[in-house]
Every structure is written in C-alpha cells, then in structure tokens.
Amino acid sequence: MAPDLRIDLDRLMGRLRALGEIGALPGGGVKRLALSDADKAGRDLVCGWMRDLGLDLTTDCIGNVWGVRRGREDTAPVVIGSHIDTVATGGLYDGNLGVLAGLEIVETLNDAGIETRRPVAVGFFTNEEGARFAPDMMGSGVAQGALDLDDTLATVGIDGQRVGDELRRIGYAGDAPPLALKPDSFLELHVEQGPVLEREGIAIGAVTGVQGISWTEFTVTGVSNHAGTTPMAMRHDAGVVAARIALEARAIADAFGPPQVATVGAFRLEPDLVNVVPQKAVLTVDLRNTDNVRLIEAETRLRSTARKAAAEEGCTVELRSLARFDPVEFDEGLVAAIETAAAELGHGVRRMPSGAGHDAQMFAPNCPTAMVFVPSQDGLSHNINEYTAPEEIRAGVDVLFRVALARAGADILAEQDQ
Template sequence: MTKELTINSERLWNSLQELARIGAYEDRATGLTGVNRQSLTDEDAEGRRLLIDWLRDAGLAVTVDQMGNIFGRREGSEPDLDPVYTGSHIDTVSTAGAFDGCLGVLGALEVVRSLNDRGSTTRRPIVVAAWTEEEGVRFGTDMLGSAVAAGRLSLDYAHALADAAGKTLGDELERTGFKGEHPVLLDPPHAYVECHIEQGPVLLREDTQLGVVTGGQAISWQRITLGGRAAHAGTTPTELRIDAGLAAARIVVKVREMVDSGDYGRLRATVGHIATSPGLPSVVPDRAELTVDLRNPDDGCMVAAERDLAAFLETLPESQPGLAVETRRMARTNQVPFSGEIQNLIATSAEELGYSTSHLMSGAGHDAQEIAAITPTAMIFVRGQYDGVSHNPREYSTPEDCAAGVRVLAATVEKLAS
C-alpha cells in the first residue's frame, strides 16, 4: 500500500499568510487586516510572481496562457496520459480575507510539495492551476479565466472587458506581463478537484469538518442603469420629478420581496452596488446605477425570477414618465452538478483519514463550475469560522481545518492520478 501523504500544515499555513501580506490593508469597519488584491492590479501581479517562484521551486514546469491563467505541471510516469488538475484563484475582492481561492491554489501546491517530500511519482501528470479574475469584481464577469479556458466565453470578449477606469483586461495582461502565449482553450484533463473555504455557515453549525460539494447553483448578474432628470430638491414638485434614485430604491425593495415571497424556490438576491449622480444632497438624481445578483439552485426558478424582474423593470416608467431603464448582462451560469464518482472519492478519502463530512451545494460561484463542462469535477469545502463569513477580513479557517481539507485533497488527487 502507498504510504499516506504527509501534509506539512505549518508550511501550508505560512504560505497562506505570506501571500496574504501582498495587498494587505487595515480595514476600518472590522479593525482587522484584510486583503485587496484584485485581478491584474500591481498587487495581483506581485502575488502571481510569488506563486510562480513557489511552483518552480517545487520543480513544476510553469506556463501562462493568453488569459493569464497560470499552470504548474508535475510530470507523471506516463506523461502522455491526461493530467489531473487542481487549483483555484488568488485574485480577491477589495475587502477579502486570506483564504478565498488562495487555499485551493496553495493547497494544490502543498500536495505537490508533499509528493516531492515522499519522493513519489504518480502515473498521470498533476497540474496546479491559478485562474484569472475568478471574483469578477474588476472586469465584471466572474470565473472569467476558467470560463474562457473551458470555451464558454471567447478570448476576444474577455480581453475587451474594461474596469471602472476604462482599462481593458487585455491591456492589463500586457501591462503586468501576464499575457501568455500558451493557447487558452484547455484540452480536457482527466479530472479537476478544487479545495475551497465554504464561505457559509453550514459546516460550522453542523459541527462537520469537511464538505463534499454536490454542485453549484445558478448565478445571474446584471447592471441596471436608470436615467432621470436632475432638478432642485426644494423647488421641484414631486409630480414633476423623474427621480432615478427613487427608481433604484424600488428595485432594491422588489428583489427582496421576490426572495421573501417563496415563489422562486431558494432564491437569493443582492444589490451589491448602487450609485447616483450628481450625488448632491440638494439635487434630484438624474442617473442611478446598480447591480443585481440573483442565485438559485433550481434553473427553472432562476428563469422565473429573471423574467419577473425584467417585467417589473418595464413598469418603472409608468410611475415616472420619462424614466429610461437600461440593463446589461454581466454574467450568467446555470446550476452545475459535480461528478458523483469524484464526490464518492472525496468522501471515501475523508472517511479513511477520520474526518466527518456533509454533502452540500455551493452557494458561491467557483472555477470548478466552469471546468465541470469539460471534465469530471468536484470540490472539497473547508469549514470557516464566524458563521462562515467571507469576502470580508473576518474570513477565517483554522490551521487544523485547512490542513484537513488539503489532506483529503491530496488523497483524492493521488488516487485520480494513480
């Protein structure tokens, strides 16, 4: 029997903390140190260079594709076999913790380091992947690098996406030196496994150590722009106003009513961005911009929610004649089931190592959902603390729980690669 891989939990933890220092900032709301390392910023480029150094130090052959996706390949004894991929992302939202995405990439690196420590070679190659712009906060489309690699989105579409300052992703790839020459369309690997902090409270509340992820729910992002008419706040009669701010508020209330109604299954809806102009206390807003994030584990319920929200948006000018309403789709994915075979492999590996597990669907979007279109895929969730809060400096998982997730990742990847 092959000796169990020994994960160096201290090395894993130190790697997580070292990467978290890149883009670190002091968060006023929490009083904690957070991470702001958005995709293709200078901070992200610095984090990428550190990761590449670590991959090469581990003996991996590093390639960067046309989307800036980073791959470190550990050769197998039969290099012509399709490889096993494992990884995640290192880009963050602007108010992040140290674990979202990073645990999956550095956990995959620790798997390779542990194989090196044991002096083992798997039959299949193993590839550590770090995908570009998973968060979608800078260029407006989440899971972007993996979506292009899997063929759902085109390279030209992705390169043309621009941030709030008008800088395109293609130009930022050039500027940071990460516009690689390796073709972006991925040859389907043998399998893909991703380890990730849960970003929710289920495992903690159930007192369960690890999650076997059954799939990801449908996600819909859209940006809504409302055009009104600026006017004096004190002198303009209410009936003569075209108030874009009022229309935005009605949308916020509407999406919450949709959730509370129960008519759309387990719908979740969030207005995460809202802005008005000219933004003055004495002027009726002539423009409002907001985003609506819808999530649903049922594709049919998601379609119904999108349809009814669109119908509501069409009624807004009825109460304010002259109001202009424009919508733009930012991202849209259906519910994605993960491989039952790999789920079973994860559950078996966890049981053999003495860890308790629960099966649960992911509420967040992950690169695994994109790669599932081209190869058998599954995920391991690691328990978070503080009710599983994420996208916040309070995001935290213990060294012991991180090590548990990566031990199961190592066992699963080694079985798949052997």
C-alpha cells in the first residue's frame, strides 16, 4: 500500500475516545442503549463526522444510517460497518471500532485523493446488542430482510417503550425501506470478545463465519425422597440425571473437538435441600458449532443421552428449545483476502469462527461478507474493562483497509504494489 495510504491511528483513537465519552459511566465504560438519549447523541456525533467527510447519508426505516463515498462507477458499494449501541456496561470498542475504522479509511482515501472504482460506504446498524430491545442485530436484520419491519417497530423494550416510538423520538426514523442497502460486499472489523488471539499471540482473526447456536432446556422430573431413609435402588433422583446431562455436554465437546463448544450455564434443583432427593432439575445446554451437520449430531447425541439417563433413573425428561440458529458461513474469497492482506502486512493471522452474533451475519446471505477480528485483552467483552491496544487496532484497520480497497478497486493499489 502506498505510504500516503497509511491510516492516522491517533485520529481513529481520538474518535473512539470522543464517542466513548457519550454515555460514559462514572467508574469507566459506556452505556448507550439502543435508541436512548445517549444513542441519539452518539449517532449525531458519528453522522456529523460522516458529513464532514463528504459522505452521502441515508437513514432507513429502522434507523440504520450509512454514508456513501462515491466511486468512479455508480455501482453497489463496498460497505464497512457495525454498530454504535452498547450494553449497559460496555466498553469503547465493541461495534464502535467497526464503524469508526470505516470513517478512518474514508478520511485516508480522501486525504490521498484516491477515487475507487466502486463506492465505499460506512454504516451503523440499530440495536445490535439487544440490551434494550430483543432480538439483537435488529437493524441489520430488518435491512437485510431477516426481520419483519412492522413487528420490529412494535417491539417493546425493557423500559416499556416501543422501537418505532423511540426511533421517532430521537429523530432517526428514516424513509429508506428494507433492502434499500444493497452492498457489493460487507466488511466488519470487530474485537474478538474471546481469548483466542491474545492467548496465541496472533494479531488478526480471519473470521470464517458465525457459529450455529442451539439452546435446550432440560426439565427432569423424579421423586422427592428422604436422603436417609430411601435406599439408592429405590431412588428417582432428578439431580443425578441432570448431572449426567451436564457431563455429557462436556463429553460431546471433548469428543467433537473445536469448534464445538458446550456450556451448561443454568442448573437448578427442587426442593434444593441438603437432605431431600431432588424431585425436579432444570438445566440448560448451549451447543455451538460452525458446521450445522455436526451441531445436529451434537444435539442428537445429547438428547439421546438425556433420555437414556432419565430412563435408567426412572425419571422423565422434557426438552424445550430456547434458541436455534444455523451457522453462517462468510465468503471464502474475502476470508482468503483477509489472510493474504494480514500476511502481506506482516501480521500473524488465523482463521476462526465467531462465537458471538454480529451484524455481518445478516448481510452474509445477500452479499459476499467477512469479518476481521482483533484481540480482546483477557477475552473480556460486554465489560467496562474491555480493551484492545492501539497497535492491535492499527493492524486490524490496515487489514480491513487493504481488503476493502482491493474489493472497491483502486488503481493506485495495483500500480504501487507492482
């Protein structure tokens, strides 16, 4: 890349800090729940920057905003984007980095006077976090046709307010309909939110897709009995069945190997007394895999073991699906381009799935899509201590820039790389 295409890290960090001051929490961290006053102030700040950079702004009916930098051809834009809403105790980086990196790339292009063949757009998408309104990835979901607009506008949040009303209240109920944003491609830079890159000392994650998620609640019913007077052979202990299910979840993850993960996060007994054999146990199992066939295998094995364990103990077990999302695969060409760009820039890179959901997965069915991950210190996420070092951010933006520019088609690149 040409020397004058080097991003200005201080400028980017300045914007991250400035945005982080809006909704800043007293003890550190940020709270900008979607469509709140703080979100409006954050949106206003980012829109001002977009206008300052000469972008053509569009706001759609669910409050997504994107600004387009024209290209030599009037074609679909390469879209760089993420979100600027946060959870109640969020940090500076989650979402914000992906939006402000886009602005930094635009400003660098502007400063260098470079015209791309395709337009380049920067977008932020409403309520990615889902912390005030469910579901998460709401704006990108509506924009890309995965969620119904009217249903979404009618959604009531944790404070009793409706999405549609709050959009109007903060002045971000736009005119553009769903699917108005038709990208050539979608690129999202994001903090990993996990420990892998830091632990392995690797700068760049080339994200291959988003794990499929399967949440199942198991309710085991046995018979409550006296812990002293009931011989083992006469027990129907719901807790023992639940413990067997919990360890089977771990055994499945061990047997399948990465990227399969399995988590028993919730586990409750009734009556939950030291000297009473549990009559009832409720536990949840969270299974994730990037391969839907493997995920189904994991679900099948778990359910089979649960039924067997219940039968052996003379208990019954009921299953309830709490959530089920198929895996999303990102574009192989773009993933490879991220790997290549990282390598060319001298950064360590590894392919990895995303364990968390992102706006990018809403775009993936409609256009070539990929994500770049940078390390999260201690894997902390949705935490006021979330942190990624400036030089790690630079590496991620450099890779994003290189891939975006190649996709948008900048003559300068081809000339100078020779």
